[in-house]
Amino acid sequence: MKNKTIDELKNLAEVIKTPDGKEHTKISLLSLKNFAEKYNFKIKEAEIFALENGILPQRYQRNIGSIGLLGQVKLLKSKVAIIGLGGLGGMIIELLARAGIGQMVIVDGDVFEESNLNRQILCHENNLGFSKTEVAVKRIKSINRGIDVTAYSTPIKEDNVFDIIKDADLAIDALDNIPSRLHLENATKKIGIPLIHGAVAGLFGQVLTIFPKDKGLEGIYGFPDNSPGSGIETELGTLSTTPAMIASWQVQEAIKIILGEGKLLRNRLLCIDGQGGKVETIFLGEKK
Numbered sequence: 001m002k003n004k005t006i007d008e009l010k011n012l013a014e015v016i017k018t019p020d021g022k023e024h025t026k027i028s029l030l031s032l033k034n035f036a037e038k039y040n041f042k043i044k045e046a047e048i049f050a051l052e053n054g055i056l057p058q059r060y061q062r063n064i065g066s067i068g069l070l071g072q073v074k075l076l077k078s079k080v081a082i083i084g085l086g087g088l089g090g091m092i093i094e095l096l097a098r099a100g101i102g103q104m105v106i107v108d109g110d111v112f113e114e115s116n117l118n119r120q121i122l123c124h125e126n127n128l129g130f131s132k133t134e135v136a137v138k139r140i141k142s143i144n145r146g147i148d149v150t151a152y153s154t155p156i157k158e159d160n161v162f163d164i165i166k167d168a169d170l171a172i173d174a175l176d177n178i179p180s181r182l183h184l185e186n187a188t189k190k191i192g193i194p195l196i197h198g199a200v201a202g203l204f205g206q207v208l209t210i211f212p213k214d215k216g217l218e219g220i221y222g223f224p225d226n227s228p229g230s231g232i233e234t235e236l237g238t239l240s241t242t243p244a245m246i247a248s249w250q251v252q253e254a255i256k257i258i259l260g261e262g263k264l265l266r267n268r269l270l271c272i273d274g275q276g277g278k279v280e281t282i283f284l285g286e287k288k
Helices: 002-012 029-038 043-052 058-076 087-099 132-143 161-165 177-192 240-259
Strands: 016-017 023-027 056-057 079-081 103-107 150-151 172-173 195-201 206-208 268-271 278-283
Touching: 002 023, 002 029, 002 043, 023 058, 029 043, 043 056, 043 058, 043 079, 056 058, 056 079, 058 240, 079 087, 079 161, 087 103, 087 132, 087 195, 087 240, 103 132, 103 161, 132 150, 161 177, 172 177, 195 240, 206 240, 240 268, 240 278
Parallel strands: 023 056, 079 103, 079 172, 103 150, 172 195
Antiparallel strands: 016 023, 195 206, 206 268, 268 278
């Protein structure tokens, strides 16, 4: 049966030559959907099956030169929790969906307001008042219906965060207040998974990748009892460009963690000053 399905998959595919002269066997989205329906596969399962047999789903064609077929399989088999679906979180799920992350856990208890229109990619005039998680699920599925999405329309709290993220491979902090960030960090450390922190204000932003044994947010905000409730974004606001920059760095860190390749921003706080045109790294502990 397996050989039959592989043969049929190959019959649906076509061989292409890339600009560097290499040949790849690719399959279109429509052909892959028909194949999945015939053999009762989920779309994601069909994509993994194709990749593991050297056949490239065309939607990932531009990924493969950087991460390879097996790298794409790793992304499809991964599960990422995104906490917060505002300026950062909306852009993060957009980029993760296009990269081909197989499972997402998305969390936000808010609805869209007019003040979100200036910077939140998920927010439009026709969905004001709608749940952010509801809109996010629809957006993810419109990009890649094969992605499994679990949505929680609730604020992150100390008593719920552990259960929400416990099965994820990593978590991404797209929150807008420091107490919730600290609850999220504590949960990731207990579970033993990495956390990718991001924060924005005006034309400024920061990114830090935190592993369970790292100093983490304490190195930025101090001890929990002394940390402020919110950052300078309450004064500066946030322009549309800043979340896009920081979210891109956060997603790139997530991809590197999943693939096990590249140098991470671990114990290195990346600070981007869009106004001054400067990027610098502040070491928070042992260099990694």
